[in-house]
Amino acid sequence: xxLSAEFPLSLETDWIAPQSIRVPDFHLRNWLLDTGSLxxxxxSHCRQFRVQLLGQAPLPLLDNEREQMGPVDYxxxxxxxxxxxxxxxxxxxxxxxxxxxxxxxELSNLGEKPLGSILFNDARFERQPFQVTRLxxxxxxxxxxxxxGTQVLWGRRSVFHYLQWRMxxxxxFLPQCPAYKQMGAPHAG
Ligand SMILES: C=C(O[C@@H]1C=C(C(=O)O)C=C[C@H]1O)C(=O)O
Numbered sequence: 724x725x726l727s728a729e730f731p732l733s734l735e736t737d738w739i740a741p742q743s744i745r746v747p748d749f750h751l752r753n754w755l756l757d758t759g760s761l762x763x764x765x766x767s768h769c770r771q772f773r774v775q776l777l778g779q780a781p782l783p784l785l786d787n788e789r790e791q792m793g794p795v796d797y798x799x800x801x802x803x804x805x806x807x808x809x810x811x812x813x814x815x816x817x818x819x820x821x822x823x824x825x826x827x828x829e830l831s832n833l834g835e836k837p838l839g840s841i842l843f844n845d846a847r848f849e850r851q852p853f854q855v856t857r858l859x860x861x862x863x864x865x866x867x868x869x870x871x872g873t874q875v876l877w878g879r880r881s882v883f884h885y886l887q888w889r890m891x892x893x894x895x896f897l898p899q900c901p902a903y904k905q906m907g908a909p910h911a912g
């Protein structure tokens with residue numbers, strides 16, 4: 724299973740401090756603000772976890788990314804995270820191009836290896852506070868991913884500081900993600 728989508732999909736949305744927005748339920752809020760590896764949490768909810776790479780290339784940033792990331796070049800990486808053949812997360816990450824091409828070569832050819840396997844295995848990556856976002860059912864991401872577009876989607880983003888570098892990770896929970904209480908599903912922790 725793959726989701727066909729153009730690259731970059733981008734992610735035009737407003738990002739808000741968590742204390743300034745009401746998240747509908749505690750379960751979702753817990754997922755949105757979990758500072759651990761999303762990859763690891765998703766892996767605990769499925770038998771087969773997979774990263775589908777939509778693309779990774781040097782690209783311009785959105786205005787509301789650039790204002791946090793400073794005047795350096797970035798590789799934009801966009802992926803879909805799958806759990807047991809269900810698309811669970813769209814992620815857009817900004818990787819400093821010079822870092823990828825110098826010190827951390829493994830970042831430039833990450834491919835379908837989860838980014839979290841690097842970020843959460845090196846204490847020098849220091850996560851900064853989250854911002855959250857609410858995408859309406861009509862948001863273009865839903866139509867671009869050919870999702871049913873019948874529900875509001877929630878996402879989060881944070882900057883990781885690494886030495887003199889900044890890296891941003893933004894994740895949107897897609898409709899089947901365990902971050903939402905699935906109708907009729909037994910309560911998942
Ligand atoms: C940052 C993490 O890595 C995950 C994997 C990503 C990737 O491979 O591009 C992007 C965002 C994350 O959902 C994580 O596991 O928390």
